[in-house]
Amino acid sequence: MRAWRRPPALLLLLACVLLAASFGAPHVDLERSIYRYVLVFDISQSMNVADVSAGDTPLTRLEFAKQRAQEALKSLPCGSEVGLALFTGHRAFLMMTPIELCANFSELSGMVTRVDWRMTWEERSEIAKGVFRSLELLRGFKDSTRLVFLTDGHEAPPINPDVKPAFAGKVGAVKGVLVGVGGARPVPIPKLDAEGKQHGDWKAEDVMQVDSFRADENQREGRGAAAGTEHLSSLKEDYLRGLAKETGLDYLRLDSSAGFMRALTAPAMGIPRHQATDIRWLFALTALLCLCLSLLRVTSKDAPASSSRA
Amino acid sequence: MNYGLATPWALALLPLALLPLLRHGQQTLGYSSLAMLPRDGLSDLVDGLVRVVAMAAVIAMVFGIGGLFRAAESVERIGQGAQTVMLLDSSGSMDTAYATGTANTSRAAVWGTYLSKGQVARRMLAEYAAQRPQDMFALFVFSGNPIPVLSLTEKQSAIQAAIAAGGIERGLASTDLGTGLIRSLEYFKDQPFTGSRVVMLVSDGAASLTIPVQDEIRNLLRKYRVSLYWFYLRAQFSPGLDTKMSSDTASQIAPEQLVHKFFAGTGVPYRAYSAENPNALREAIAEVNKLQNLPIRYQDVIPRRDLSARCFGVALALMAVLLAAKCTELERWH
Structure with a gap:
């Protein structure tokens, strides 16, 4: 699997999209x-x-x-x-x-x-x-x-x-x-x-x-x-x-x-x-969750954190 | 400068910023003997940077969710406007029909079916104020007792609301022009002189001023160096301001002529405008424009500004960095 297609990368991509979408002033009535x-x-x-x-x-x-x-x-x-x-x-x-x-x-x-x-x-x-x-x-x-x-x-x-x-x-x-x-x-x-x-x-x-x-x-x-x-x-x-x-x-x-x-x-x-109610916070909260999930994901149990390579 | 959060409980999410310290979230690879690998300074640096960027992204998002704002602040501004006290007659006589108008409108006696002098007056004042947004305005209403409605302010919303308010219902009882004028001049008492002070009297003038009251008005007008403008609203059967009649006759049938004569003799700049003249408003505005304006200092309030969009922008940039880093991760040893 290519790096960008792995779940953590997809989660980060989703977070970016959500944050970008918040500039479209999403709102609900x-x-x-x-x-x-x-x-x-x-x-x-x-x-x-x-x-x-x-x-x-x-x-x-x-x-x-x-x-x-x-x-x-x-x-x-x-x-x-x-x-x-x-x-x-x-x-x-x-x-x-x-x-x-x-x-x-x-x-x-x-x-x-x-x-x-x-x-x-x-x-x-x-x-x-x-x-x-x-x-x-x-x-x-x-x-x-x-x-x-x-x-x-x-x-x-x-x-x-x-x-x-x-x-x-x-x-x-x-x-x-x-x-x-x-x-x-x-x-x-x-x-x-x-x-x-x-x-x-x-x-x-x-x-x-x-x-x-x-x-x-x-x-x-x-x-x-x-x-x-x-x-x-x-x-x-x-x-x-x-x-x-x-x-x-x-x-x-x-x-x-x-x-x-x-x-x-x-x-x-x-x-x-x-009243048009701003829901940018909802987008950002979801983006935040995506980031946290991407951090929590562990693919291999036997390797200690400090030795991993970026 | 003061900052705040619209929804402070969003800060409860802040501990999530510690997550990148505990979990790196990076792709890990099995290696036969980790102990044999030398410490790689560059790798440690990149690892640290990725964690810091992730932490910063969390913090930016939390502040954005919380609705970070810069609080309203008061700043001193320097303007070029005049200080105008609008003195509006709100006596019962202002409820009668205004001189112009068709037979249908001006003969009607039922409130709400015709345009009264007071309503014409308020419409004129509203238009005047709207055309001079840099000026400060105060509004005084006088009837039996003077009612200080609004002290000097440059906020058009407040000025327009105050002008509109009194026109909805009928006016009050009697007229005490003298006290109204004296009390409205007192608005200038603690105000620094800026070169242009205007009292804009809007009245049908059906009032008489006693000699002591005349003296006090004259003194105050001179002391505060006020220009006086009178928007005169002629009643349907009034002869107006400028007919030549003896004082005795005038005091009987048109007391406004005596008031006009007194104002003209006070020695301060004075102009009377007949509201019937469609150009009166424009002439008055031109006249005020001609006054020497010294700069005036006033306090302006900058309203609270929402900064959450900036937080989201910062978060987006940081997340893009993280995504780029993620894409460079190795899947396996080559």
Whole structure:
């Protein structure tokens, strides 16, 4: 048998062919999950309550939400797309349509850093309407996008239980997660000026304790302002759970970074996409096996290795 | 420079590199008395070389399989661009129909069925930014409160996404042109002066500026040596910027005329472009091109580069050497 036709030589030849073929960019089409979100930050005043903490330092709800979002930006895989929006009043204001995370990391991270309650354009916080309209906004996007809405669930003014805002969209058409931020105990909401300095807290008589319809009714009939605890704020978990159920979203209470990441990368949050997946590694691995096999092959047992001739 | 592996567990294959030391894989021949053969230095050398080449081939393949890459790095570059802060009016008045358009489009009142002033504005800004890829842009949106959307960056993907975002839904409530302008000028606060700073105001100008606000704007424009360009979007029934009417009348029906007058008197380079003029965009770009540009330094990020193809290339070359060596092996003593 000629030297090049012996099995070890053929194995080496095969390895060379495989390595050469890897330059033809071999790939297979696989279905993969990619992530595309719009993060909506509630910037209404109740988010200034400092009743959450990361480690030992107390943080306001907004700071805590921003911090967790920053950590998520660092942990999400490259290729994920992130957009940002602000919520106050009755709607979200989109600041950035989703863009690739890694290439634009410093821009996205900088934008999250600058999110501030002072960007507000309305001193109301109608969360149900905000969530519904955000879902409508995302439904209009060309590519399917998941909603991540960070809020404490504090409606201001309160909702009239008889005429709740109703979700008119298709349940589950846009998936996503409502993220609850805040503590369970009702605490006062700080009154801040434009420089961020605190001037006491919001008092019971400063805020609407009932919805505007009932407030008007009370005034007409001379009943005086209703008493209530709307000037105190806590995380309204049951309310947000209800909203999530009504709209087909998930609910998560914002706590650890790992928990937030798990919610963001849950199977339902992934967007399936056919993607050309590189399989050069498979070619190279086979070439590597060929090389190893060619080394392992021993043709003659009686000759010690050191005396062989090349 | 930092290197890394996309799939680090591929390193588990690395011990295979020891295999050539344990097994030579060469054709062996029986010989009656090995002890009688003298040591042959050349043979030992060739044997050693073949083993080293095989080891190197294994290592190259393992790094290729692992997806060796050079990490993203940040480098300082020197550019010639201008620093432009785009200041975009996002008040409710920008949602009304833009002056030009057919009767069908401009009379419609249902959002989404017509082209609003804000959408025209964003389209213009997007086009402008796309034509000046060497510039740095920042985006500021102002309504009741100014919203700093994007600070100065040269990344077109981020700039275009920020411009597009606000045009999808309706604008916000009120207009506070003064605060918006003041806050956007503060973007230049810690930036080195590079010779060309532009604030590009895109607004229908339905706002009035108080005297103290006017003073502050004038001071900041001069202090930061900013050129001011105003893309003016005329509402359907507005008389525009350049009609001659008394201040009283103007403040009643066309407050933008007073704003225009104030800008013209600030002493900094100022131009107003009417968006109705199809050449406005080209004129503005020509104007910015004329500005004296000093080189600006900026940080650019070179994205991660995949080096696995190089690993496979090296492995292929080494394997070819091994194959050649294999082909020269003797089958039997002649």
